[in-house]
Amino acid sequence: MSVTERRASAVSAALAQDRLGVPSVVFFVISAAAPLTVIGGSVTSAYAATGVSGVPLAFILLGAILGLFAVGYVTMARYVVNAGAFYAYTAKGLGRPVGVATAWVALLAYNALQVGLYGMIGAAAQQPITDWFGSSPPWWVIGLVAWVLTGALGLMRVDVNGKVLSVLLLTEIAVVIVFDIADLVNPAASGYSLDVFDPSNLFVPGVGAVVAICIASFAGFESSVVFSEETKDPRRTVPIATYVALAVISGLYALSSWAMTVPIGSDKIVETSREQSSNLLFNLAGQHLGATIATIGSLLFVTSLFAALIAFHNTISRYVFALGRERVLPETFGRTSPWTGAPINGSLAQSVIGLITIIVYAVFGLDPVVQLFFTVGSFGGLGLLMMLAATSVSVLVFFAKNPNAENAWRTRIAPAISSVLLVVVITLVMINFDTVLGVASDSPLRWIMPAVYFVAMGLGVMWGLALRANRPKVYANIGRGAQAAVGGPQ
Amino acid sequence: MLTGRTTVGLAAGQIRLVVLDTTPPEDALVRTALGHIIAEPSHRFHTWLQFFARTALADVAARMTAEGLLRPPGGRLSRRQAPADVNVAAWPGGRVNLAIQRGERLNVQDSVLLGLLVATGGNRLVLWEQSPKYFADSIAALPAPLRELIAQTEAAVGDSIISRR
Numbered sequence: 001m002s003v004t005e006r007r008a009s010a011v012s013a014a015l016a017q018d019r020l021g022v023p024s025v026v027f028f029v030i031s032a033a034a035p036l037t038v039i040g041g042s043v044t045s046a047y048a049a050t051g052v053s054g055v056p057l058a059f060i061l062l063g064a065i066l067g068l069f070a071v072g073y074v075t076m077a078r079y080v081v082n083a084g085a086f087y088a089y090t091a092k093g094l095g096r097p098v099g100v101a102t103a104w105v106a107l108l109a110y111n112a113l114q115v116g117l118y119g120m121i122g123a124a125a126q127q128p129i130t131d132w133f134g135s136s137p138p139w140w141v142i143g144l145v146a147w148v149l150t151g152a153l154g155l156m157r158v159d160v161n162g163k164v165l166s167v168l169l170l171t172e173i174a175v176v177i178v179f180d181i182a183d184l185v186n187p188a189a190s191g192y193s194l195d196v197f198d199p200s201n202l203f204v205p206g207v208g209a210v211v212a213i214c215i216a217s218f219a220g221f222e223s224s225v226v227f228s229e230e231t232k233d234p235r236r237t238v239p240i241a242t243y244v245a246l247a248v249i250s251g252l253y254a255l256s257s258w259a260m261t262v263p264i265g266s267d268k269i270v271e272t273s274r275e276q277s278s279n280l281l282f283n284l285a286g287q288h289l290g291a292t293i294a295t296i297g298s299l300l301f302v303t304s305l306f307a308a309l310i311a312f313h314n315t316i317s318r319y320v321f322a323l324g325r326e327r328v329l330p331e332t333f334g335r336t337s338p339w340t341g342a343p344i345n346g347s348l349a350q351s352v353i354g355l356i357t358i359i360v361y362a363v364f365g366l367d368p369v370v371q372l373f374f375t376v377g378s379f380g381g382l383g384l385l386m387m388l389a390a391t392s393v394s395v396l397v398f399f400a401k402n403p404n405a406e407n408a409w410r411t412r413i414a415p416a417i418s419s420v421l422l423v424v425v426i427t428l429v430m431i432n433f434d435t436v437l438g439v440a441s442d443s444p445l446r447w448i449m450p451a452v453y454f455v456a457m458g459l460g461v462m463w464g465l466a467l468r469a470n471r472p473k474v475y476a477n478i479g480r481g482a483q484a485a486v487g488g489p490q
Numbered sequence: 491m492l493t494g495r496t497t498v499g500l501a502a503g504q505i506r507l508v509v510l511d512t513t514p515p516e517d518a519l520v521r522t523a524l525g526h527i528i529a530e531p532s533h534r535f536h537t538w539l540q541f542f543a544r545t546a547l548a549d550v551a552a553r554m555t556a557e558g559l560l561r562p563p564g565g566r567l568s569r570r571q572a573p574a575d576v577n578v579a580a581w582p583g584g585r586v587n588l589a590i591q592r593g594e595r596l597n598v599q600d601s602v603l604l605g606l607l608v609a610t611g612g613n614r615l616v617l618w619e620q621s622p623k624y625f626a627d628s629i630a631a632l633p634a635p636l637r638e639l640i641a642q643t644e645a646a647v648g649d650s651i652i653s654r655r
Contacts (some may be wrong), residue, residue: 011530011541020542084653226653291515318652325648336651338615343651485641486505487610 019232024249025224027243029163032220032248032311036304038174040297041120042217043257045374047273050209050435053163053195053266054202058214058260061202063250066218067243072395072415074239075406077225079398080336082322082481084226091479093394093401097464098151101325104391104460105453109383112320113219114312115357117365118143119372121305124278128298130436133481140362147358150309151351154317157342165307172304175297176252179281180259181289181403195266196258208432211425213374216381217253219247220311261371267344277369313350320346322481327474328467336438370438377467382429383453496637497523498535498635505638519553535638546556583616590619596628598636605629607641610647 009431046055077083080092091099122139129136195201204212224242229404231237263284268294276283282301286294321343324333337344363371392415399411429436434446467475477484495515499508507527514521523542531542552573554560559578560571573579575618589596596604608625609611628641 003534011526011533011537014544015537015541028555082652230653243529322652334648336611336647338611338613341611341651482645483645485648486638 011028014322016232018084018230020230020237021232022229022237022241022244023038023235024351025227025231026245026388027166027169028227029221029224029241029245030249031169031307032223032309032315033218034172034304034308035169035176035249035252036297036301037117037120037178038217039256039260041124041278041303041305041369041373041404042213042377043253043260044273044276044280045369046210046213046257047270047377048277049213049374049438050204050206051270052204052206052210053261053269054198054204054207055210056196056254056261057202058207058210058256059217059250059254060197062211062425063254063420065425066221066301066388067246068414068418069392069422070221070242070246071237072392072418073222073227073409074401075397076193076398077228077238077361078234079402080479081483084223085319085322085479085481086222086391088479089391089394089398090343091309093396093398094390095464096468096475096478097392097461098394100328100464100467101457101460102387103319103328104456104463105383105386106319107316108453109380109387109436109455110219110312110320110382111353112380114309114316114350115354116373116375116377116380117305117309117312118146118354119361119368119376120278121146121302121309121361123368123373124298124305127279128295131257139368140358140363143358143368144355144360145349146306146309147304147354150313150354151347153310154313154347154351155337155340155342155344157337157340166302168303168307173252174182175300176256178289178293179191179285179297180256183259183262183284186263186315188263188268190267192262194258195270196261204473206432206435207376208430209435210426212378212381212429212432212436214253214381215385215425217379218246218249219380219384221249223315223449225478230368243283246439255410263288267359278369281377313347313354316350317346320349325482326477326480327471328463328478363399365434375437378429379449382433382436385422386427386453387427389419389426392419392422424466447463496527496635498638505642506531506533507535507538517553519549535642536646539642543646586616587618590617590621590624593624595631598632601632602626602636602640605636606630606643609640609644628640 042053044060047053073089076089076093080088082088085103087099087102090102119139122141122143125142126136126139129142207252221242224245225238226239228234228242231241260281264272267394273280277299278301282294282298285297320329320333321336322332322334323329324335324343324346327334331438333343333345333349335345336342357372357376359365361368366372395413395415399406399415404411430450433450434443437443437445437449439445464478465477495509495511497508499506509524509528509531512524512528515524526541527538545594551560555562555571558574560575563571569631583598584601586596586607588594589600602624604613604631605628607616608629613620629637632640
């Protein structure tokens, strides 16, 4: 198409009106990450459960690794239909059976990340409810209320509306920054210290557990490429938005997790996090800024968790929907509600998993913050790392197999470095999985839980091979999402 | 496509619309659409669906109102338009429903209607009986360009759900 033809195109001009620029895509990505959820919940539980004070450094290092990963990821995204799903990349790079294996890992990991939030929202809402009414119901009652609302909104296909989300997100970030400033101007008696950025405070036993919960905080950044077809300039908008979002997220997390240590002292942060759990951030704000600001903060923490619950719920129901459209999962999962257009059965399936989790944790009296939010969330983090590593290797293989005009940095060097680093990180997480689970180092659970992912991979590969033998048409469409409906060239 | 003016072809590895007959049709809406397709032949099928989807609801409603099928929008509260004659409105759906019930074959126009209902999930609202085999057979009996239309519609509906903003 010539330049003049492109300029004169009424069709392109009309469609371009709806297209997104860098700020909108950055916004979508950051909102999926829910900053207050991470800083109020993940950071304090990382300090408390791992006993490692190097959390801020972990955010910086992981942000850098993901930045390297993103170089190849956004480059390959332009060659992938259904670009928002990691399994589409592995299906193309490492073969369709590996694609199915990745999809199974994704379903496990995203569900783990989602259900973990029910524990945290239950615990987090208790404080403001007690402030107002004098007492609070148990965490699981609150968790069930959140579950009902999430499930209902999922079926009604109510995404948190773009404008509502923007207001919530900006308020969240503003609150986080105000809290940070208040922390920074009120240093502990020991003064300012940058100990938490010292590698010797991160690379200690337990580092893998820190990494698992921190990587979970980045979940959602991969969604930037979903907008490839809807951006003004796909070759620039999506990559720039992805890097900007990663830089903002990791910078904000690192800064805030450091600021939190300033009024307490980096030597006491672990102990204090253990005592105060997710209330820590808001207790500090209460001391420096007054009770009102602290209450606003803890309410926003609850809404942030709720927004994250809905975001993950929708991610999962769409994932299941895409697999149903491909017929990799039963066709019924590819169905939408005729009234609302919601991916109805994917949404219901996710809700069932959430309900079972809440009931099991309530019946066995397990701790909602440590054993649900931290442990299950970190388990999800491990799955996310596995998907990242597999995708990174897929990028390498894909560009090695397919002739292309991309440069070596994007197709070979960055993906190779990020693949190696991600495998190292996965190894660290596996070694420290006893800390993730909070069990003794000789407990068999530390091996059983990561093994669940390997079982899922094995079953996925077998399912892929079974499809190849029995349903070649379905096999051919693995990884194509909704485009599976269209045969022929992509 | 139904009137034989366009078909589907492959060009540069993409599925595109090919215009067979450039004489302007009588219907104003079809004429405008055909004009766009003739002017810019390089777009993918997919792009055309996106482009026409932006205005289709309003355009088709306006045409139906002009032809007296829909009552003009008068209500302040509701933007929904009511059919002028409920029997006329129910007839196409009724035809498809009766054919499914009796196990009869549909003509091309009704098969396309059925295919689009299935592609959009509307079958669950309109049809009394859900018979996947009957649906698949009716769609499979259509000429290839119309099958492609239905498949592209299903893909576009799916994409709008997966990459919802």
